[in-house]
Amino acid sequence: MKRGPLEFVVVEFAGRIPGRRIAPELHRLVDQEIVRIIDMVVVDRAADGAVTSHELREYQDDADFEAIDPAIQAVDGLISERDVQDLAEAITPGAQALVLLFEHRWLAGVRAVVAEAGGEIVLAERIPAPVADAVEAVVHPAPVGG
Amino acid sequence: MLLRRPVVTRRGPGLLGSAARTAVVAGTATATAGTVHRWSERQQAAAAEAQAAQQAVHDQQAQADPGAQADQQAQADPEAQAGQEARADRQPQAEAAARPTPSAASVAPASAATGGVDLMSQLRQLADLRAAGVLTEAEFTAAKAKLLGT
Numbered sequence: 001m002k003r004g005p006l007e008f009v010v011v012e013f014a015g016r017i018p019g020r021r022i023a024p025e026l027h028r029l030v031d032q033e034i035v036r037i038i039d040m041v042v043v044d045r046a047a048d049g050a051v052t053s054h055e056l057r058e059y060q061d062d063a064d065f066e067a068i069d070p071a072i073q074a075v076d077g078l079i080s081e082r083d084v085q086d087l088a089e090a091i092t093p094g095a096q097a098l099v100l101l102f103e104h105r106w107l108a109g110v111r112a113v114v115a116e117a118g119g120e121i122v123l124a125e126r127i128p129a130p131v132a133d134a135v136e137a138v139v140h141p142a143p144v145g146g
Numbered sequence: 147m148l149l150r151r152p153v154v155t156r157r158g159p160g161l162l163g164s165a166a167r168t169a170v171v172a173g174t175a176t177a178t179a180g181t182v183h184r185w186s187e188r189q190q191a192a193a194a195e196a197q198a199a200q201q202a203v204h205d206q207q208a209q210a211d212p213g214a215q216a217d218q219q220a221q222a223d224p225e226a227q228a229g230q231e232a233r234a235d236r237q238p239q240a241e242a243a244a245r246p247t248p249s250a251a252s253v254a255p256a257s258a259a260t261g262g263v264d265l266m267s268q269l270r271q272l273a274d275l276r277a278a279g280v281l282t283e284a285e286f287t288a289a290k291a292k293l294l295g296t
Contacts, residue, residue, distance in 0.1 A: 006161060008161070008162075041156075053156075055154070056148065056151070057148060057151060057153070059148065060148055065148065066147065066148060069148050069149055070149065072149075075151050075152075075154055076154060077154035077155055077156050077157075077158060078158065078161065079156060079161070080156050080157065080158040080159065080160040080161070081156045081157070081160075082159070082160035082162070082163055083156075083160045083161055083162050083163075084156070086160070086162050086163070101161075130193075130196050131196050133196075134196040134200055137200070
């Protein structure tokens with residue numbers, strides 16, 4: 001199967017992962033065919049920096065993970081242990097994070113239409129929001145004293 | 147009840163590392179510099195760019211406050227830096243074989259007078275050199291640290 005572009009989304013919480021709170025939005029993204037969620041792990045980063053990961057199937061009878069579960073189309077191991085180690089650097093020590101692997105279906109659709117029209121997407125790059133804000137501030141500086 | 151799913155092993159090559167290596171092999175690293183950096187490097191570059199952009203705002207408004215600047219410097223994440231250096235050790239060395247090794251120091255002379263825009267373009271050049279395989283991870287890290295004065 002030909003994949004669309006993939007993106008890691010790492011969301012951390014100070015306490016347990018509130019699956020029932022975030023599940024509706026995940027289901028919306030999937031149901032509207034904006035993304036597929038093709039892999040998932042839970043990553044703990046201990047206060048001393050030690051990284052451990054947990055699989056979805058470890059959360060039997062956990063209502064929060066039961067809420068998320070149907071939105072996860074596959075848990076196929078594309079996220080490797082090396083990825084987990086790399087991504088864990090983003091996680092605050094002492095926090096737990098949900099690591100989701102999104103496949104951008106919307107971009108696959110754009111690619112198909114563009115290809116049919118004789119074109120090709122040569123680059124699609126996401127700019128992190130803080131960078132966008134900083135550049136925006138340079139381009140449109142707030143009035144002094146305003 | 148959770149859905150019944152097969153047991154997975156996570157022994158693959160890794161998506162983040164593979165993306166970086168593929169760009170180098172395919173020679174598309176320059177065109178996509180910034181796209182395929184491994185996560186922490188990318189995050190660091192983003193932080194540096196945000197910092198540089200903020201610096202530019204300060205310059206424009208002619209209100210550069212040395213105290214605030216020092217604060218920004220202090221916010222640079224030393225852990226991400228340390229992690230990156232640690233990871234540089236396990237980078238495949240084969241990529242380095244056919245590569246000239248310019249002195250990292252000569253690429254990025256640090257200057258206290260460097261403005262925000264200059265800093266940003268120098269960081270970009272460094273990132274391009276690293277992505278193109280001209281600089282090793284270690285050289286890149288050293289040069290960037292020098293550039294940022296850390």
